[in-house]
Amino acid sequence: MKRRRLFMIILFFLIAFTLHNIEEALFLPAWSKTSRFQRTVEPKVFYFAVSIVTLVACSIGALYLLGSEKLWITYLQTGLIGAMLINVIMPHAVAAITERRYAPGIVTGAVLLLPIGSVAMIHVIQSEKLTMLEAVFSSVGAGILLLGLIYILFGIGEKICKLKPR
Template identity: 40%
Template structure:
């Protein structure tokens, strides 16, 4: 299972790079889905979230018997699948304009994360209830972090630039 979860890091890194390149500019015309966000504050937030993904993955790899490590990773996997659909796919449909992150979400996040989750089920290490709860908890935590990360990113960049 260890080598599979490394694929998650590959997928989330490319997904977040795609967002970092195009989402700040896109956010200026996507007021229904995203308040305009400056590059610097977005970069800070996306680096922080990506770092959390790496930490959760390494925590699982170094402590594979840890229930907490497993469910944090599974929550991250599930949250990123949901993130592809809401807001990326939904924004693309409603705005009739490509939402950055959709391509890597569909081509990488959904298939890789779904396959890893499937393997957890195949190994009898996961139930649907645990998948739902871990996705809900981790996803909720990540969503609640984002506005604060934007504020901290804005503050930090003003201090240095």
């Protein structure tokens, strides 16, 4: 029963993550043109990067849900959840409060990621018998990896979008 509950919670987290990225894809490129928090991002570049990040996150989740016994998969899944919980606060909530306007990602972050991610984190820690310190380190590590991946994907996306078809 516990494994089934954890399965459903992680599945809901991955759905929330995907919806969050869709919200950002719909609104962030235009918002970035007037924001102090985000450099201007071309829509195609952002769509490319957010699509790859979503695929990577769902792949990690799938490996975890399929019952991989590898500890690093557990750390990656736990870290992804924690990184997204942090992501709701910084930059989304901080940007919305500071700029006193909607920040793309804040709605799905507050309504979906915070509650589902919090429940998922608690269940993963309890079921996997992770310490709070391991969860924190996983979250920080995954956050750093995500930022690095996004930076790299923006660079690749910019190069791809500059290519002209023959």
